[in-house]
Every structure is written in C-alpha cells, then in structure tokens.
Amino acid sequence: MATKRVQFSHSPIPYLFIVPQLAIIAVFFFWPALQALYLSFMLEDPWGLSSQFVGFENYVELFSSSEYLSTFAFTLLYSSIVTVFSLGVALVLAVKANAILRGQSTYQLLLTWVYAIAPAAAGIMAYFIFNRNIGVVPEFLNSFGWDFRPDTNSFDATAMVILVSVWKQVPVNFVFFLAGLNSISKSVREAAQMDCESDSRRFWTITFPLLAPTAFFLLVINITYAFFETFGLIDTLTQGRPGGSTTTLVYKVYQDGFIGADLGLSSAQSVVLMLLVLLLTFVQFKFIERKVHY
Amino acid sequence: MGALKLDNVVKTYANGHQAMKGISLDINEGEFLVLVGPSGCGKSTTLRSIAGLESITSGEIHIADERVDELPPAKRDIAMVFQNYALYPHMTVYNNMAYGLKNRGYSAADIAEKVNAAAKMLELTDYLQRKPGQLSGGQRQRVAMGRAMVRQPKLFLFDEPLSNLDASLRLQMRLEIKRLQRSLGTTSVFVTHDQVEAMTLADRLVIMNKGEIEQVGTPKEVYHKPQTTFVAKFLGSPAMNLLPATLVGKNQLKLDDGQLIAIPDQEDAVQDGQRLYLGLRPENVSLTNEGNGLINFVAKVSEELGATQLLHGEVANTPFSLNLSQFDQHETEHFSLTFDPQQIHLFDYETGERVNA
Ligand SMILES: Nc1ncnc2c1ncn2[C@@H]1O[C@H](COP(=O)(O)OP(=O)(O)O)[C@@H](O)[C@H]1O
Ligand SMILES: [Mg+2]
Numbered sequence: 028m029a030t031k032r033v034q035f036s037h038s039p040i041p042y043l044f045i046v047p048q049l050a051i052i053a054v055f056f057f058w059p060a061l062q063a064l065y066l067s068f069m070l071e072d073p074w075g076l077s078s079q080f081v082g083f084e085n086y087v088e089l090f091s092s093s094e095y096l097s098t099f100a101f102t103l104l105y106s107s108i109v110t111v112f113s114l115g116v117a118l119v120l121a122v123k124a125n126a127i128l129r130g131q132s133t134y135q136l137l138l139t140w141v142y143a144i145a146p147a148a149a150g151i152m153a154y155f156i157f158n159r160n161i162g163v164v165p166e167f168l169n170s171f172g173w174d175f176r177p178d179t180n181s182f183d184a185t186a187m188v189i190l191v192s193v194w195k196q197v198p199v200n201f202v203f204f205l206a207g208l209n210s211i212s213k214s215v216r217e218a219a220q221m222d223c224e225s226d227s228r229r230f231w232t233i234t235f236p237l238l239a240p241t242a243f244f245l246l247v248i249n250i251t252y253a254f255f256e257t258f259g260l261i262d263t264l265t266q267g268r269p270g271g272s273t274t275t276l277v278y279k280v281y282q283d284g285f286i287g288a289d290l291g292l293s294s295a296q297s298v299v300l301m302l303l304v305l306l307l308t309f310v311q312f313k314f315i316e317r318k319v320h321y
Numbered sequence: 322m323g324a325l326k327l328d329n330v331v332k333t334y335a336n337g338h339q340a341m342k343g344i345s346l347d348i349n350e351g352e353f354l355v356l357v358g359p360s361g362c363g364k365s366t367t368l369r370s371i372a373g374l375e376s377i378t379s380g381e382i383h384i385a386d387e388r389v390d391e392l393p394p395a396k397r398d399i400a401m402v403f404q405n406y407a408l409y410p411h412m413t414v415y416n417n418m419a420y421g422l423k424n425r426g427y428s429a430a431d432i433a434e435k436v437n438a439a440a441k442m443l444e445l446t447d448y449l450q451r452k453p454g455q456l457s458g459g460q461r462q463r464v465a466m467g468r469a470m471v472r473q474p475k476l477f478l479f480d481e482p483l484s485n486l487d488a489s490l491r492l493q494m495r496l497e498i499k500r501l502q503r504s505l506g507t508t509s510v511f512v513t514h515d516q517v518e519a520m521t522l523a524d525r526l527v528i529m530n531k532g533e534i535e536q537v538g539t540p541k542e543v544y545h546k547p548q549t550t551f552v553a554k555f556l557g558s559p560a561m562n563l564l565p566a567t568l569v570g571k572n573q574l575k576l577d578d579g580q581l582i583a584i585p586d587q588e589d590a591v592q593d594g595q596r597l598y599l600g601l602r603p604e605n606v607s608l609t610n611e612g613n614g615l616i617n618f619v620a621k622v623s624e625e626l627g628a629t630q631l632l633h634g635e636v637a638n639t640p641f642s643l644n645l646s647q648f649d650q651h652e653t654e655h656f657s658l659t660f661d662p663q664q665i666h667l668f669d670y671e672t673g674e675r676v677n678a
Contacts, residue, residue: 212405212407214403214404214405214407215407215408215409215410217372217374217394217401217403217407218401218403218407218408218409218468219409219420220373220374220393220394220395221372221373221374221394221395221399221400221401221421222395222420222421222424222468223395223420223421223424224393224395224396224424225424228424232420233409236411237410237411239411
C-alpha cells in the first residue's frame with residue numbers, strides 16, 4: 028500500500044513561539060557553558076584586563092593539585108554517604124508511616140515539613156545547633172565522651188555536614204517513597220500476604236521491586252542534590268573548613284572563581300562538573316533505567 | 322465436619338459499621354458455594370475474613386478441623402482470586418505462579434512441574450515468560466487462576482473475578498472456572514453480585530442482605546422456594562411480582578382494589594384476615610381473553626427479547642410484569658391473568674417471611 032505523506036505547509040509562526048524558550052536556554056545555559064569552556068583554556072589576570080590562551084594548562088594544573096584531588100575524593104565520598112543515608116532513612120520512615128493506621132497524616136506532615144526550609148536557612152539553624160559554645164549537639168556528644176569540634180576536626184566537620192545534608196533531603200525522598208508505596212495496589216499487597224508469610228521477605232520480593240522506579244529516580248535526584256544543591260549548606264556551615272576538608276567540587280568552583288578570582292582554573296572545574304553531569308545522564312538513560320522498569 | 326465452617330462471625334469495621342452480623346455457614350468438602358447479594362451487603366467482607374485479610378470481631382472460622390481465625394493469611398492454606406487479578410506486575414507469568422510455592426520451600430524441580438502442569442491446563446504455556454502487562458484480560462484472569470491452583474490449597478476464594486471481563490469472555494471463563502473446580506475438586510467460595518453467574522456456578526447459593534444471610538440452598542431451591550421477599554425479588558429477571566393482599570378465609574386473597582383471587586387452601590399456615598404478599602414469577606402467569614380470568618391486568622409497555630416478550634403493566638395499582646412466549650398486539654389494554662396455583666408464593670406482609678409450603 029502506498030503511504031500517503033501529509034505535508035504541512037511550513038509557516039514561520041511555530042518557530043516564533045519557541046523563540047523565547049530557546050532564547051532563555053541559550054542565554055542562561057549555553058552561553059555560560061561556552062564561556063566557561065572558553066575561559067578554561069585561558070589565563071586571565073584577576074582584574075580581567077588581559078588574557079592569554081594557555082591550552083590545557085588549567086586542566087593539568089587542576090589534576091596535579093593534591094588539593095583538588097582531595098576535594099574530588101571528598102565530594103564522591105560525601106555524595107555517596109548522603110545519597111545512601113537519605114534514601115535509606117526515607118525508605119524506612121515511609122514504610123513505617125505507611126503502616127500506621129491512626130494519625131497517619133500527622134506523621135506525614137511532621138516528616139515532610141523540613142522540605143520547606145531553604146538550604147541556607149537550614150545551614151544557619153544547623154550552625155547554631157552545632158555551635159560549640161551555644162549549640163545542643165556538641166554538649167550532647169560531649170556527654171558521650173566525643174570531643175566534638177567541627178571547626179578544627181575535619182572528621183567532625185564532615186559528620187556534621189553529612190548529617191545536616193541528610194536531614195534536609197530525607198523529607199523529599201520520604202514524600203516520593205510514600206507516593207510510590209501508595210501506588211502499589213492494595214490487592215497486590217494482599218495477594219502477597221496470602222503467598223508469603225514473612226514481612227521482610229515480602230518487602231524485598233514485592234514492595235521493593237515495585238518501588239524501584241521511584242528509588243532510581245530519587246537516586247539521580249539525590250546525587251544531583253549532594254553535588255550541587257548542598258552549596259548553601261556548606262557555605263553557611265563550614266565554608267569548606269577546616270582546611271578545605273569539607274569543600275565540595277561546586278563549592279571549590281565558587282571559592283577559586285569568586286574568592287580566589289582565578290577564572291581560568293574555576294572554569295576548568297566547571298567544565299569537569301559538566302562532564303560529570305553528562306556522564307550521570309548517560310548512565311541514567313543507558314544502563315539503569317532499562318532495568319528498573321517493568 | 323465440613324471443609325469450611327463459619328460460626329456466628331461478626332465483623333465491625335473501625336468506623337462502627339457492622340458488615341457481618343453473625344454469619345454462620347457450613348460448607349462441604351468439594352462444594353462450590355456462591356455468595357450473592359446486592360453491592361455493600363458484606364460479601365467481600367465475608368470472603369476477606371475467611372482469607373484473613375480482615376480480622377473478625379467475634380465468632381470462629383474453621384477450615385477442615387483447624388481453627389484459623391487467628392492465623393495469618395499465608396498459614397490458612399487458602400488461595401484467592403481477586404477482582405482485578407492482583408498479579409505481581411514485575412514478575413513473569415511463571416514467577417507469579419511460582420511465588421507462593423517458593424515461599425513455602427518447594428524445590429525448584431517441584432515448582433517447575435506444578436507450574437508447567439497448571440500452565441498446560443490453562444493454556445498459558447506460551448506465555449510463561451511474559452509479564453502481566455503484556456497479557457490480555459482473559460489471560461491475566463487465567464494466570465490468577467493458575468496462581469491459586471498451583472498451591473493445591475484446601476480452599477479457593479473468588480471475589481467477583483469475572484466482573485472486569487467483557488460479556489462473551491465472562492461466559493467462557495465462567496464455564497472454565499466451573500470445569501476446573503469440578504476436575505480439581507477443591508472447595509470453593511465464590512462472591513458475585515450477578516445472579517446469573519450465581520445460579521449457573523453454584524452447588525449451593527448463599528443470599529446475603531445487609532450483613533445477614535437471607536437463605537442458603539441449591540439454585541433450584543432458592544429460585545422456586547424463596548424464603549423471604551428479599552430473595553424472591555433478588556433472583557429472577559424481571560423480578561418476582563409481589564402484590565399486597567389480605568387473606569379471606571383460607572383460600573381467597575383480596576387485592577387492594579377489592580378483586581378476589583382464588584388460591585389453593587392454605588390450611589394452618591395462615592389466619593383469616595392476615596396481610597400477605599402474593600408472589601408470582603413473570604413466567605408463571607399467562608394472559609387469557611376470557612372475561613372470567615382471575616386477575617385484572619392493565620398493560621402498559623412491552624419489550625421484545627426474541628425468545629420471549631416482556632409485558633409490563635399494573636395489577637391493583639402495583640407494577641406487574643409478565644414474561645410471555647407469545648403475545649400479539651391487542652386493541653385493549655385490559656386483560657385477565659391466569660396462573661398455576663402450584664406456583665404461587667405467599668409472604669407475610671410485615672416480616673417478609675414465606676408462609677406457604
Ligand atoms: N474498611 C472498611 N471500613 C469501613 N466500612 C467498610 C470497609 N470495607 C467495607 N465497608 C462497608 O461494609 C459494607 C460491606 O462491604 P463489602 O463487604 O465490601 O460489600 P460487598 O462486597 O457485598 O459489596 C459496606 O457497607 C461497606 O461500605
Ligand atoms: Mg465486594
């Protein structure tokens with residue numbers, strides 16, 4: 028059978044409609060990205076008066092800097108821990124809250140409203156809570172014999188940043204997990220109840236696989252969160268102290284670019300971050316997404 | 322002792338609604354019992370209480386000789402087929418059927434044997450590696466049946482399993498369920514609100530109303546000897562005609578418009594002057610042109626069913642329907658009706674209980 032091809036006459040009007048959107052993307056995404064790419068190959072003086080092409084020198088400097096490499100390592104470790112804990116804690120809370128029969132909505136509200144706090148505000152609150160002189164947490168930890176000094180001890184500082192980051196992210200994950208649990212049909216859960224006596228076995232064979240699409244989506248969201256959105260927390264809590272041990276990649280871009288005014292080096296770091304995001308997106312589409320859907 | 326026994330089971334929901342008001346039932350080994358009743362009468366609640374998905378407020382449930390009402394669902398040796406199939410969406414057909422066996426510690430070889438046998442019986446062999454999302458409604462229904470069958474439980478429970486299927490598939494699956502149940506010989510409780518499904522499937526029917534049992538009996542018994550006006554109206558389409566009447570002597574009824582109808586002598590079951598309902602099934606009444614007919618009927622509309630015709634009208638200002646094998650249009654709308662005196666049903670006006678034999 029001959030296929031009939033429908034030809035619409037081309038009119039410029041549809042393109043006009045998408046121009047504003049494209050313009051926004053171009054101005055706020057592509058232009059800065061290209062600018063960063065360009066700057067990463069340049070050496071600029073702090074006042075921006077002169078610049079010269081230096082090839083890959085910025086990148087070479089970056090990856091031979093032990094400071095940058097340790098920031099890289101810290102970011103990976105920090106992101107993994109934050110992701111694992113905020114997903115794990117949220118999942119446990121969601122499963123428990125979902126099993127409550129009375130007052131379920133109160134629990135859900137209490138567990139959710141941290142979501143509404145801005146990261147910087149959360150950072151300031153946490154700053155007071157963890158403050159050595161006036162905070163309650165150091166006092167509490169001291170009573171266990173843990174001499175808690177986040178301003179001088181990098182382990183303590185890391186623990187504090189992770190704790191606050193997890194606390195801030197759990198509600199988001201909780202809401203999504205709860206929605207995921209609610210979307211599992213009641214009769215499927217009941218059928219499983221008749222087929223399997225053990226609660227934990229039922230969770231791992233039925234509930235968890237059915238939550239996998241939600242969990243995968245959250246995994247990506249949480250890695251992104253730990254990489255990028257914790258900027259406000261770190262800026263208010265530690266500013267990377269002590270000695271840069273709580274500096275994440277994004278925070279270092281800011282420090283080197285805006286405080287250190289080394290635009291070339293900072294741009295090279297931005298380009299590295301862009302590549303990481305590309306990689307993450309690639310992994311998401313190519314490998315994992317295919318396996319978690321049914 | 323029977324295969325399943327409910328002893329005065331009461332279920333009150335958390336909101337105070339009493340969905341089962343003391344249900345007692347005794348079901349025999351291998352029997353196909355159908356619970357039927359209007360929506361909201363407590364059929365699902367009864368079934369779910371048997372399954373253990375709902376805790377009961379008081380009473381006892383026994384399966385074979387074991388008291389089960391305190392046991393978790395998986396310990397009761399029951400399989401259930403749900404209305405929306407409730408298949409595990411992330412598992413293949415094979416794993417859906419194997420899941421219950423795996424959790425009960427069967428060996429892989431045993432499981433394969435049982436699942437393959439069930440798949441063969443249900444013509445699912447070609448679909449074992451598919452996920453439920455890739456199956457048609459009828460196939461999903463069969464997988465749900467297979468999942469119940471492979472475990473060879475003491476009891477099958479069905480909660481309106483056919484109501485999501487289209488009409489022709491429903492008929493086909495109805496026969497298939499009956500055939501399977503006969504060949505497996507597993508005691509079954511089947512819930513439906515569809516009276517045709519109920520009549521055709523049941524060895525015995527349980528008619529429920531507002532959390533109580535109205536009548537238990539074979540399809541023939543409940544149809545021909547309904548014990549209450551509720552059962553009389555619920556079974557049969559169109560429903561049985563019920564005419565309010567007063568007994569005159571022992572063998573005459575006076576309808577509310579004053580006409581007198583002769584009925585067989587009722588002896589001691591009734592008293593002179595008692596208020597009754599006269600029940601007549603639409604197919605047990607026929608038209609007569611003779612003026613000396615027994616009941617005056619005013620015809621209003623007719624409906625053609627092909628094999629028969631329905632004629633709707635009034636007797637003594639009460640709606641009345643006839644199911645006639647032949648009816649030609651007439652000039653007049655006034656007719657007389659005759660009926661087989663053996664086919665009348667008398668119910669007490671107040672209690673709705675049957676009074677004639
Ligand atoms: N979880 C529940 N909480 C409160 N009332 C319920 C609940 N489930 C069912 N009911 C009520 O109990 C009655 C019987 O319900 P059900 O057994 O589902 O009826 P059926 O299956 O016969 O349609 C209905 O009036 C229904 O509203
Ligand atoms: Mg129901």
